[in-house]
Amino acid sequence: MIQIKNIVVQFGERKVLNGITKTLNPGEIIGLVAPNGTGKTTLLNVLMNYVTPNQGEVIFDKNLRYTSKKNEAKIRAQISMMPDQSDLYNHLSGVDHLNIYRQMWSQTAINPEEVIERLNIAHYVNNKTYQYSLGMRQRLCLAMQIVANTPYMLMDEVMNGLDPDNVELISKLLEEKKKEGKIIIIASHLLENLEKYADKIFFLKNGEIIYSRDYGETLQQEEIYLKFSSRNNTRLIEELKEIIPGIKLKELRNERVIMNIEQFSTEQYINVQEYLKKSHVTMQIGVLDLLDRYSIYYI
Amino acid sequence: MNYLKWELKVFFINQKNIILFALLLIASLYYCFYIAPTYQPNEAVNKGEIEARYEERKEFLETVDIENSTHYYTLFAIQIFPEWNEYDKERLDALEKGDLHAYARATQEWYLYAVEMIRTDPFDVLRFNPRYYTYGNRFAKEDGHYNYLYTAERYGHYAIADYKLDVNVLEERTALQTLKRMLESGLPYILLLTCLLLSNDIVMKDRKHPSMVNGFPMTPFKRIILKGIVALIGSLVSIILLIPAFLIIGLRNGFGSLDLPAVTYNFAFFNNETFESMSMGMYLLKYLAIVLLWFMLIIGLVLLMSILLKNEYFNLIIGVVCFVEIIYHQRGWVPKEWLSYLPTSYVQIGDVLTGYKNYTLYTDALTPEKGFLVLLLTVIIVLLFIKVVINKKKMTI
Numbered sequence: 001m002i003q004i005k006n007i008v009v010q011f012g013e014r015k016v017l018n019g020i021t022k023t024l025n026p027g028e029i030i031g032l033v034a035p036n037g038t039g040k041t042t043l044l045n046v047l048m049n050y051v052t053p054n055q056g057e058v059i060f061d062k063n064l065r066y067t068s069k070k071n072e073a074k075i076r077a078q079i080s081m082m083p084d085q086s087d088l089y090n091h092l093s094g095v096d097h098l099n100i101y102r103q104m105w106s107q108t109a110i111n112p113e114e115v116i117e118r119l120n121i122a123h124y125v126n127n128k129t130y131q132y133s134l135g136m137r138q139r140l141c142l143a144m145q146i147v148a149n150t151p152y153m154l155m156d157e158v159m160n161g162l163d164p165d166n167v168e169l170i171s172k173l174l175e176e177k178k179k180e181g182k183i184i185i186i187a188s189h190l191l192e193n194l195e196k197y198a199d200k201i202f203f204l205k206n207g208e209i210i211y212s213r214d215y216g217e218t219l220q221q222e223e224i225y226l227k228f229s230s231r232n233n234t235r236l237i238e239e240l241k242e243i244i245p246g247i248k249l250k251e252l253r254n255e256r257v258i259m260n261i262e263q264f265s266t267e268q269y270i271n272v273q274e275y276l277k278k279s280h281v282t283m284q285i286g287v288l289d290l291l292d293r294y295s296i297y298y299i
Numbered sequence: 300m301n302y303l304k305w306e307l308k309v310f311f312i313n314q315k316n317i318i319l320f321a322l323l324l325i326a327s328l329y330y331c332f333y334i335a336p337t338y339q340p341n342e343a344v345n346k347g348e349i350e351a352r353y354e355e356r357k358e359f360l361e362t363v364d365i366e367n368s369t370h371y372y373t374l375f376a377i378q379i380f381p382e383w384n385e386y387d388k389e390r391l392d393a394l395e396k397g398d399l400h401a402y403a404r405a406t407q408e409w410y411l412y413a414v415e416m417i418r419t420d421p422f423d424v425l426r427f428n429p430r431y432y433t434y435g436n437r438f439a440k441e442d443g444h445y446n447y448l449y450t451a452e453r454y455g456h457y458a459i460a461d462y463k464l465d466v467n468v469l470e471e472r473t474a475l476q477t478l479k480r481m482l483e484s485g486l487p488y489i490l491l492l493t494c495l496l497l498s499n500d501i502v503m504k505d506r507k508h509p510s511m512v513n514g515f516p517m518t519p520f521k522r523i524i525l526k527g528i529v530a531l532i533g534s535l536v537s538i539i540l541l542i543p544a545f546l547i548i549g550l551r552n553g554f555g556s557l558d559l560p561a562v563t564y565n566f567a568f569f570n571n572e573t574f575e576s577m578s579m580g581m582y583l584l585k586y587l588a589i590v591l592l593w594f595m596l597i598i599g600l601v602l603l604m605s606i607l608l609k610n611e612y613f614n615l616i617i618g619v620v621c622f623v624e625i626i627y628h629q630r631g632w633v634p635k636e637w638l639s640y641l642p643t644s645y646v647q648i649g650d651v652l653t654g655y656k657n658y659t660l661y662t663d664a665l666t667p668e669k670g671f672l673v674l675l676l677t678v679i680i681v682l683l684f685i686k687v688v689i690n691k692k693k694m695t696i
Contacts, residue, residue: 048514069518069690077516084510091312097511103301104515144511 001025001061002047002152002183008055009042009207016042017053018207024183024200026151029174031198032187033290035298039204040187044154047185048081060152077107079152082145085137085161094125094132094140098147105148115143118173134161142170146177153177153184159193171197191290201290203297211293222287226272229256230281243275244268252295258288302517306501306529313504316497316533323493324540331544335477336551340470341430342410342450344402346394353387356380372424379416386412399464403457410451414444438630438659445658449562452574456560465553473555474548475579478541482586483649491593491621491646493537498530498598499614502605519689523602530598531591538590555579564654566663582652585667589648592674596620596642599681606688621646630659639664642677 002024009017016039024030032040045051047058049066059065060075080101088097098112116122121139124132132140138161145153159167174184175197188194194201203211230236233251240247247268249259261269276283288296310316360380363373389405417425426432427443436442457464467473471480502523505512515522549555557580565573577585600617608614623643628634638644644665650656656665 050513069520073516073518073521076514079514081510081514083508087508087510089309089508089511091314092308096308100301100305103305104517106301 003059004043004047004056005059006056007043007046007053007058009039009046009051010054015207017046019056020207020209021056022202022209024185026181026183027178028199029178029184029186029197031194031201032185032204033189033191033194033201033294034187034204035189039207041156043204044081044156044185044187047152047154048079049075077105078150079154080105080145080148080150081154082156082158083141084156085134085141088129088132088137088140090130091128093128094121094143097129097140097144098125101144101148105150108149108151109147110149112143112147115146119143119146119169135163135166138162139166139170142173146173151182153182154187155184156187157190158186159188159190167193191294195290203293205297210297213290224261224285225258225288225292226261226269227256227258227284227286227292228276228281229254230279232279233257236276236279236281240272240275243271247272252292254291254295256292256295258292261285302515302522303525303528306526307532309504310497310501310529310533313500315500319493319496320537320540323489323537324543326489327541327544328547330481331547335472335548338472338477338480340472341428341446342470344394344466344469346391349387349390349394353384353391356384356387360384372422375420375422375424383409383412383416399466399469400458400460403454403460403464403469407451407454407458410447410454414447414451417444417447441659445564445655448572448574449564452562452576453560456576460558462556462558467552468555468559472552473559474545474552475555475557475559475583477548477552478545479561479579479582479649483647483653483655487590487593487646487648488621490534490537490590491597492618494530494534494594494597495601495615495618495621497533497537498527498601499617500611501526501530501598502602503609503611503614506609520686523606523685523689527595527598527602530601531594534594534598557583562653564658566654566657566661572658585652586648589645589652589667589671589674592671592678593646593648595678596674596681599678599685603681603685603688606685606692628656628660633661634664636662636664639669640673642674645670645674 004020004022004024007017007020008015020043032043034040042051046053049058049072052066057065060078064071064075064078066072066075095112095116098115102109102112116125119139119142121136121143124136125140125143129137129140138158142155142158145155158170162170171193174186177184178197178199186194186198199215201211201213201215202209228236233255237249237251237257240249244264247259248263249257251257259272264272273283356376360377363377365374365377386405386409390402390409393399393402393405413427417427427440427447431439431443431446433439454469457469468476471477557578559579560576561579561582562574562576565575567573597617597620600620601614604614604617605611620643624646627638628644634644639662645651647656648670650659651665651670652667657663
């Protein structure tokens with residue numbers, strides 16, 4: 001378990017994190033969502049103790065805190081952060097990298113061979129890393145962390161540079177790790193996949209968690225929207241305004257138009273649907289998804 | 300242990316380190332092929348020279364007429380040459396017979412007699428070997444005095460040696476003696492600067508890989524100490540790289556024996572100085588101990604500077620400690636005793652071990668034991684500083 005208690009990080013006048021409090025439980029994948037430069041990496045750095053918070057503390061396993069260098073070493077035997085692909089040693093092979101992670105986390109590590117096979121990196125892992133493409137480096141970085149196999153795993157933009165096949169492969173692997181009881185925190189601004197495998201999603205803005213979603217809990221009563229997206233959004237919006245004067249709708253930056261269905265009478269609701277059908281526009285009815293919320297909060 | 304292996308791997312694939320090792324190897328081979336063979340000892344086994352001197356003095360003694368008006372220089376020569384020539388005769392006979400032990404005994408006597416005669420020369424007409432009187436050498440007489448007594452002590456040991464004697468041993472051309480000569484000239488500077496260059500990026504190189512290495516589960520102090528050990532092993536490898544040159548010289552001139560004498564000078568006023576010897580093996584052991592302390596000190600300073608200043612180029616300033624002694628230890632000036640408590644006073648390790656440093660500075664303050672303690676204490680202080688700084692600072696590199 002990780003308890004994040006009232007974390008405040010301030011660089012000069014700017015508060016990057018402003019009182020973050022959360023409890024993360026074993027067997028959870030947590031998605032930390034925000035555009036670049038909004039504090040998600042800082043939060044990961046606080047969890048690793050690379051950044052000391054101005055206020056607050058992080059507690060691991062009920063009572064382990066970053067209070068001394070010895071404790072720091074103990075905690076770091078339990079937590080790992082996925083290395084950045086630009087930090088690899090160019091004149092060493094992928095196997096060398098996997099081996100050092102296996103050796104450094106010898107208490108928890110798993111056999112690199114298993115991971116090499118699982119992540120389909122056998123065809124290049126013996127080459128020196130300067131020969132790797134971005135995607136190959138990214139998979140190696142993930143493989144290193146998987147080899148370390150720590151109970152707590154932090155990943156920053158794990159899916160960057162990966163093709164859809166590999167995104168799928170890694171998503172499955174992460175789910176397996178989750179089932180093993182690990183806490184996996186993924187900071188990302190790529191939302192499509194996060195929603196598939198994350199148990200909790202936190203949106204960070206102005207140093208605070210402005211929206212959180214727990215997929216394990218039954219949905220609270222959320223507002224239902226009618227959503228559509230078309231090349232002719234502007235024309236459709238104008239015409240909808242003519243059909244139903246006073247209609248409240250919003251075009252998001254992801255080019256999706258949303259309308260709260262609460263505002264419609266049954267007749268209006270049918271009219272809107274009829275009109276959109278006639279215009280050959282695909283509609284969706286449901287709650288706002290992550291992409292919608294991202295567009296609302298950040299763009 | 301795992302981290303140590305990893306650091307060693309990274310250390311030995313570091314291009315800068317590979318280049319340094321290659322340069323050191325090339326330089327040592329160049330030395331053994333081109334420089335070492337040109338070595339000409341001042342006190343060589345030169346039968347022709349001995350013979351010429353012997354014959355000249357013999358002829359002088361046989362033909363000289365002593366009259367009332369005979370110049371006092373001539374009288375002085377008549378007084379001192381007979382015994383001197385006896386030693387030269389013994390040396391020539393021994394060389395003729397190929398009995399190098401006898402040659403060594405006679406040579407020891409020759410040098411002791413020569414020093415005594417030159418020291419007590421009332422007219423200041425006697426000179427040491429002219430090779431000491433080179434252009435610009437203000438200390439020719441002191442050099443001659445030291446080297447004559449040094450040679451006498453050395454030859455005294457050869458006289459009773461139970462190892463094989465040959466001209467290469469007598470002229471200090473064997474591999475071990477060449478190594479000793481190097482250790483008493485520029486080699487310590489080369490080794491210490493190599494150590495500095497090898498270790499200067501041992502901490503800062505991690506800045507290129509922060510997300511990989513900063514999260515390793517170990518205390519920063521342990522990590523720093525292991526880095527220091529890697530730099531120390533790397534520096535010792537730089538010594539190992541001298542082995543090919545050592546072997547080549549050994550195959551050419553013989554390796555010498557670890558029982559060969561390494562002469563040491565003990566300072567005392569009023570010509571009460573003494574010369575003694577330790578074995579070459581002991582000399583090399585003591586040298587290695589002090590070199591190790593120097594390596595630890597330089598590496599310790601690199602680690603400390605890296606944590607404090609976080610710039611590998613600033614670390615190169617540490618090289619100053621190798622040369623700062625030049626400012627305050629100048630031949631002919633008697634240094635203040637407190638200077639002997641500075642670690643920088645012991646950079647010329649070979650000269651401290653042999654006592655030559657004390658001879659040139661007219662002091663008895665610089666002893667190997669004091670040097671060892673001063674360096675050891677400095678290393679401990681630097682390590683304590685590192686510990687304190689690491690505990691105070693956040694150790695993300």
